[in-house]
Amino acid sequence: MMNEFIFENIKDFNPKETFECGQCFRWEAMPGGSYMGIAGSFPAHISYSEGTINIKSGGGDRDFWENYLDLGRDYSAIKRYLAGRDSLIKKAIASGEGIRILRQEPWETIVSFIISANNNIPRIKGCIENLAKGFGEPCGEFEGRAFYSLPSPKTLASLTAEDLAPVRLGYRADYLVKTAKKVATCCEQLPPLCELTGVGPKVESCIRLFGLGQMDSFPVDVWVKRVMHELYGFDEKDVKGMKAFAAEKFGPYGGIAQQYLFYYMRELGKNN
DNA sequence: TCGCAGGTGGTCG
């Protein structure tokens, strides 16, 4: 199966900024600046040029992709709101004008961000691909490559940490199995995130923002600590203060502000 | 060789 969807007159979208701002791990840059990857069980190749998004996909309808890329949201208005509330964030926004928050599946974000803990990006990506290839469902051949979804809660719950050894998750394998068991028994309804093993405050914030569309969620990771120190003078240990500040300043769009700040600090780091 | 990387869980004071 092969679909093609065109979205025209799209502002505030840049594939690199969107797929490399730390919110997702299954998209890969292709020559020419397009991105190939998979959303849920749908592989796709996404490119953008002069206001037009072109999506070639191995599944999912137009509505799915419109929703996944959050195209219904007016990011220009959000940027104006944030810049109006705080002058320091303007610089951060300027570094990542084309960031959009992908609307990923809750389970996908739960798995991804449990794996992300105390880990680095190349290895996170590797683990996720190993997990999908080894234990996920085949999602068909797309542009000459085989794609696999992540294993469902039920599938993962039926495995042991030992079974997952080839995935190279380290101690996170145990977290994943325990969490899968919990999610699998709560059919349909998601259990409270804080009850999931491997889900602490930071991972929970990421799941809320990237998986549940809670745009006010403000994940504080090492990069956000750094940028909040650099830009606003916070002590890097004062996570409570940062969250309170974000709630006060950025209100319903704290999570989007976080993405600009995160991307800004990452880009800054690359030049040093 | 050793520290580090999108933190968390467990233990103490």
Next chain:
DNA sequence: CGACCACCTGCG
């Protein structure tokens, strides 16, 4: 509560 510390793994 807040401060520590161990922790799989792969890379520089």
